[in-house]
Amino acid sequence: MRDNPEQDKPGRNLSLLKTLRGHKKIISQIAWSPDGRRLASSSLDGTIRIWDAETGGMVKMLEGFANYAFCLAWSRDGRFVASGANDYSVQLWDTESGRDINILKGHADYVHCLAWSLSGRILVSGSPDQTIKIWDTDTGDMFKTLKGHSGYVRGLAFSPDGLSLASCSRDYTVRLWDTAAWEIGRVIEGHKAGVNSMAWFRDGELLATAGDDALIHIWEIKSGKRTDSLKGHFGPITSLSYSPSLDLLASKSKDNLVHIWSMTKGECEASIEEPHSGYWMSNIAFHPLKPILASLGKDDAIIRIWDLNPEDTGDGQDDYDPSEDFLDEI
Numbered sequence: 001m002r003d004n005p006e007q008d009k010p011g012r013n014l015s016l017l018k019t020l021r022g023h024k025k026i027i028s029q030i031a032w033s034p035d036g037r038r039l040a041s042s043s044l045d046g047t048i049r050i051w052d053a054e055t056g057g058m059v060k061m062l063e064g065f066a067n068y069a070f071c072l073a074w075s076r077d078g079r080f081v082a083s084g085a086n087d088y089s090v091q092l093w094d095t096e097s098g099r100d101i102n103i104l105k106g107h108a109d110y111v112h113c114l115a116w117s118l119s120g121r122i123l124v125s126g127s128p129d130q131t132i133k134i135w136d137t138d139t140g141d142m143f144k145t146l147k148g149h150s151g152y153v154r155g156l157a158f159s160p161d162g163l164s165l166a167s168c169s170r171d172y173t174v175r176l177w178d179t180a181a182w183e184i185g186r187v188i189e190g191h192k193a194g195v196n197s198m199a200w201f202r203d204g205e206l207l208a209t210a211g212d213d214a215l216i217h218i219w220e221i222k223s224g225k226r227t228d229s230l231k232g233h234f235g236p237i238t239s240l241s242y243s244p245s246l247d248l249l250a251s252k253s254k255d256n257l258v259h260i261w262s263m264t265k266g267e268c269e270a271s272i273e274e275p276h277s278g279y280w281m282s283n284i285a286f287h288p289l290k291p292i293l294a295s296l297g298k299d300d301a302i303i304r305i306w307d308l309n310p311e312d313t314g315d316g317q318d319d320y321d322p323s324e325d326f327l328d329e330i
Helices: none
Strands: 015-020 027-032 038-043 047-052 058-063 069-074 080-085 089-094 100-105 113-116 122-126 131-136 141-147 153-158 164-169 173-178 183-189 195-200 206-211 215-220 225-231 237-243 248-253 257-262 267-273 284-286 292-297 302-307
Touching (some): 027 284, 038 302, 047 080, 080 113, 080 122, 131 153, 164 195, 164 206, 215 237, 237 284, 248 292
Parallel strands (some): 027 069
Antiparallel strands (some): 027 038, 038 047, 069 080, 089 100, 113 122, 122 131, 131 141, 164 173, 173 183, 195 206, 206 215, 215 225, 248 257, 257 267, 284 292, 292 302
């Protein structure tokens, strides 16, 4: 197990590029479009906002939720966004018109996580009802329910080749599903608490997992064996994101820190202090093409965009006024 090095000796400089504000309540998830030109954010204020990555301006607001917007996922062509809410439904949105084009119902509890297949036709959703639903987005039909977890499903991620779906749960396990037959392929055990997030590495041979035990484990998929563990957080880890181009893994925790790990060196290269609201969905997201990381700051009320390869070191400081009005009550 590798411990986090001293944080007063960072190996990588970061510079704050932009701060995005507008949501009225906690931001539950952020995700880059596949081409990296837009960033989407879902919030407990009942909206999804689409931001222009270059200007930082909001270009579209998606509204029409019964209450909270818990999670989101982009289609592979970037045309659609799927969202999950506390009314147990999945909504499909056209990002150009801003209109919802379908509502998918089948879960018995709120929708916690979503993932879109490589083909763009299949959407999967996970819920505290302990199931994973498989949807045909062309027809809106649910054609399969995956059962096996004994706790609520917290994360879903397709492998880079699309042949496997990973799911993680509060039952301390990660399950790998064969997407050809939609059958269980392997159960990975090793965490001592609920597993909150996962990140596939670029070749699909390794998977990183993290959870409430404050540990990050690296697994070899073929054997199911743990190859490494990263220790540095002192609170539950809510999110992981991997950058294939940089071979970096970012982790966000309730200890108010974002760590950026070099997977080549197996050590932490930099840390960002980001006050955490305590909300269990707070996440981070690497840009799909550039050395840029989006994170949630100011108790998950704003989005900060960081440059991981700045030409100058920058001061890394945000420009928000701590005296600003804070979040409305949830």
